Amino acid sequence: xxxxxxxxxxxxxLVPFFLVFIAFRDLTYSTFIATFIFIxxxxxxxxxxxxxxxxxxxxxxGKLMDPLADKLLxxxxxxxxxxxxxxxxxxxxxxxxxxxxxSGLRTIAASDGTVIAASWxxxxxxxxxxxxxxxxxxKVNIGSSKYLTDLVDKHSWMNNFFxxxxxxxxxxxxxxxxxxxxxxxxxxKGAINTDK
Numbered sequence: 761x762x763x764x765x766x767x768x769x770x771x772x773x774l775v776p777f778f779l780v781f782i783a784f785r786d787l788t789y790s791t792f793i794a795t796f797i798f799i800x801x802x803x804x805x806x807x808x809x810x811x812x813x814x815x816x817x818x819x820x821x822g823k824l825m826d827p828l829a830d831k832l833l834x835x836x837x838x839x840x841x842x843x844x845x846x847x848x849x850x851x852x853x854x855x856x857x858x859x860x861x862x863s864g865l866r867t868i869a870a871s872d873g874t875v876i877a878a879s880w881x882x883x884x885x886x887x888x889x890x891x892x893x894x895x896x897x898x899k900v901n902i903g904s905s906k907y908l909t910d911l912v913d914k915h916s917w918m919n920n921f922f923x924x925x926x927x928x929x930x931x932x933x934x935x936x937x938x939x940x941x942x943x944x945x946x947x948x949k950g951a952i953n954t955d956k
């Protein structure tokens with residue numbers, strides 16, 4: 761249980777706290793705290809990967825748990841945003857369905873002793889998803905704060921930014937998510953052998 765793996769577990773541990781604060785969004789600063797927790801958890805993803813590579817601490821546990829922690833964090837945020845009516849359910853379903861599909865592929869490969877690590881496409885997908893979710897959470901924060909709402913309304917560029925950019929980021933995340941899923945299955949099609 762090295763430092764990189766501990767950070768992965770911390771990311772998983774932070775998810776319930778994010779859900780609690782986003783659920784009680786009517787409380788003062790609750791959505792701000794939820795957004796901070798999400799950003800903090802996202803940073804542990806970059807940090808544990810850097811530590812694992814720089815210290816040569818890449819383990820089978822990390823290869824399996826790191827993507828799982830990412831999926832848990834992103835899925836929790838997406839479902840919360842659907843509940844808040846910030847994003848359409850179809851976008852969340854596509855992203856989550858891809859995560860289930862790739863997890864199933866990893867399970868099949870693991871039964872043969874093969875560990876499928878996160879690919880370049882998978883890493884890019886995670887970064888874009890996290891950026892999109894952070895932008896969407898910031899949009900929620902603006903809507904829950906009269907001060908921020910007034911501030912954004914006074915600056916047309918900010919108003920335009922939060923009216924358009926978070927949605928565009930979500931659509932990009934959906935497209936990249938689909939592409940990364942296809943990439944996983946194409947590169948690891950040998951793991952699915954119907955003769956076994």
